[in-house]
Amino acid sequence: MAPMLGLWIGFSAFILLVLVFDLGVFHRRERSIGTTEALATSLLWVLLAGIFNIVVYAYQGPQRALEFATGYVLERALSIDNLFVFVVIFSYFKVPKHLLHRVLFWGIFGALAMRAAMIFGGVALLNAFHWLLYVLGLFLVFTGLKLAVQQESYSTDSSKKLSRFVGRFMPVSHEYHGNHFFIRRAGKIVATPLFLVLLAVELSDLIFAVDSISAVFAVTSDPFVIYTSNVFAIFGFRALYFALAGMMDLFHYLKYGLSLILVFVGAKMLLAKFFEVPILVSLGVIGALLALSVLASILWPKEERS
Numbered sequence: 001m002a003p004m005l006g007l008w009i010g011f012s013a014f015i016l017l018v019l020v021f022d023l024g025v026f027h028r029r030e031r032s033i034g035t036t037e038a039l040a041t042s043l044l045w046v047l048l049a050g051i052f053n054i055v056v057y058a059y060q061g062p063q064r065a066l067e068f069a070t071g072y073v074l075e076r077a078l079s080i081d082n083l084f085v086f087v088v089i090f091s092y093f094k095v096p097k098h099l100l101h102r103v104l105f106w107g108i109f110g111a112l113a114m115r116a117a118m119i120f121g122g123v124a125l126l127n128a129f130h131w132l133l134y135v136l137g138l139f140l141v142f143t144g145l146k147l148a149v150q151q152e153s154y155s156t157d158s159s160k161k162l163s164r165f166v167g168r169f170m171p172v173s174h175e176y177h178g179n180h181f182f183i184r185r186a187g188k189i190v191a192t193p194l195f196l197v198l199l200a201v202e203l204s205d206l207i208f209a210v211d212s213i214s215a216v217f218a219v220t221s222d223p224f225v226i227y228t229s230n231v232f233a234i235f236g237f238r239a240l241y242f243a244l245a246g247m248m249d250l251f252h253y254l255k256y257g258l259s260l261i262l263v264f265v266g267a268k269m270l271l272a273k274f275f276e277v278p279i280l281v282s283l284g285v286i287g288a289l290l291a292l293s294v295l296a297s298i299l300w301p302k303e304e305r306s
Contacts, residue, residue, distance in 0.1 A: 257293025
């Protein structure tokens with residue numbers, strides 16, 4: 001228990017330190033983030049995940065380290081689909097570029113809290129009711145097939161409904177007020193569009209977390225491995241957004257790769273009692289499906305409609 005407690009404390013301190021430096025030092029002033037900086041930050045998070053995996057290897061052995069690597073790749077792959085949703089959200093609300101980092105930064109807190117609750121709740125439920133693993137397997141297969149045929153995972157209608165819903169409980173401003181989520185007007189607290197954007201981001205995170213966390217349970221049931229792989233994927237994904245947001249239309253076959261990944265992971269859960277797929281094979285299949293979908297998008301680009 002002592003080594004695990006030390007890992008939890010050390011990891012929590014590291015994340016807290018990153019958050020403090022991110023907002024308090026590197027982004028004290030609101031500014032746009034360029035592609036070069038975004039790519040460098042994203043690569044840095046990949047490097048940090050690799051270093052952390054070495055720590056997991058040293059303290060918990062090769063099996064847990066391989067589970068972390070597979071969980072990280074799986075989470076990173078499935079989070080890419082969320083990029084499309086963020087593009088729609090930011091476009092609908094016409095978010096100024098210099099405020100994007102603030103929204104994504106504060107969105108991390110909600111994402112970390114929601115995923116922690118889902119992970120620990122999921123582990124407890126699976127330990128008590130093992131048959132739920134097959135329910136998750138069916139859910140992932142269904143979600144994967146649905147992803148392959150659906151046209152859009154988030155529409156502007158969703159943003160309109162969210163705006164109307166929040167408007168029932170408090171007044172909503174029609175214009176941005178710097179980096180403020182709320183302002184005071186005539187003695188009343190008024191929500192700004194930036195708060196609506198943050199709320200939309202958190203809701204989309206929650207929806208995607210259901211798929212991604214369910215998928216990682218096919219890789220491992222260790223809450224530390226699941227949570228840490230999630231956290232590294234979340235931080236890396238936020239940085240990657242600024243680099244790839246303008247190029248998402250190029251990867252039009254990506255959703256089919258993600259669809260096959262979900263079906264594969266779901267099938268792995270359903271067949272676990274009869275045939276267990278080695279972790280290394282799972283990692284290879286997930287990486288290959290992701291790479292092939294990106295390669296297909298490049299080789300057969302989407303035709304522009306006149």
